[in-house]
Amino acid sequence: MNDRLRTVLGQRGVSPDSLAEVCEVDPKTVSRWLGGRIPHARHRFRVARHLRVEETFLWPEPSNRLGRPQDGSGSELVGTHPNRASVPRDVWLTLLREARKEIAVLVFSGTFFAQSNPHVAKMLSERAAEGVRVRLCFGDPDGQAVALRGREEGIGDTLAAKIRASLTYYRPLLGETGCAVRLHDTTLYTSMFRYxxxxxVNPHVWGQPASANPLFHLKRTDGTGWFDNYAQSFDAVWAAARSWAPDQERTAGHGQD
Known part of the structure; x- marks a missing residue:
């Protein structure tokens, strides 16, 4: 079974019949691809282009036969998006619902994460109840890193206010088994959302909000590629972050943009 092809089709909202039409093949042929058959080169190219994903991610074996170097990185790239807002909402929801082991978020404010899904705290709680480890790491609104980032974006104290507003959505998770919320005070080169x-991966460009910057979707293939480098950096930030104690800090009500 080609689980990668099946997963990307679901995330992109593309049916097998639609893909067959794009590639000008019989729908039974796409069924065979989903069953594990490797398409001809011209069909692999069309599928990868239509689904906005690296061909080597969907079919890594052909590249092995061609003798291309295998460092694990190229095959990890599922797709790219010009900015965070262009990621379909269904992708966020599907990844969250289907997580079985870990959900980890590293951001400064992450206001969109809750405001685009008012039930995110409830959904995270449900995943934790099923044994998923949930780790949410926000910028420390009183920290130097947030103050610097606010100045760089030209919004001053607004970033700290957005963080305080965003945190209020996650108060129900405090004390729940499997859920943890921390605040970091580190230079953040990229926001990360792991399922x-x-x-x-949402890299930061100097002076621009994270929402305006590209987003890369990676899928782990081994222990030597991009995915693990980013995952290790998350763990390093998490280890140095402090637990969020809302009763001891200033908070803001809902409504921050």
Whole structure:
């Protein structure tokens, strides 16, 4: 079975029949691809282009036969998006619902994460109840890193206010088994959203909000590629972050943009 092809079709909202039409083949042929058959080169190219994913991610074996170097990185790239807002909402929801081991979020404010899904705290709680480890790491609104980032974006104290507003959504998770919320005070080069072996990486460009910057969807293939480098950096930030104690800090009500 080609689980990668099946997963990307679901995330992109593309049916097998639709893919067959794009590739000008019989729908039974796509069924065979999903069953594990490797398409001809011209069909692999069309599928990868239509689904906005690296061909080597969907079919890594052909590249092995061609003798291309295998460092694990190229085959990890599922797709790219010009900015965070262009990621379909269904992708976020599907990844969250299907997580079975770990959900990890590293951001400064992450206001969109809750405001685009008002039930995110409830959904995270449900995943934790099923044994998923949930780790949410926000910028420390009183920290130097947030103050610097606010100045760089030209919004001053607004970033700290957005963080305080965002945190209020996650108060129900405090004290729940498997859920933890921490605050970091570190230079953040990228926001990260991990769902088991899927990782959405949102790099930061100086002076621009993270929402305006590209987003890369990675899927872990081994222990030597991009995915693990980013995952290790998350763990390093998490280890140095402090637990969020809302009763001891200033908070803001809902409504921050």
């Amino acid at each position: 088991d072996d899927n990782l959405l």
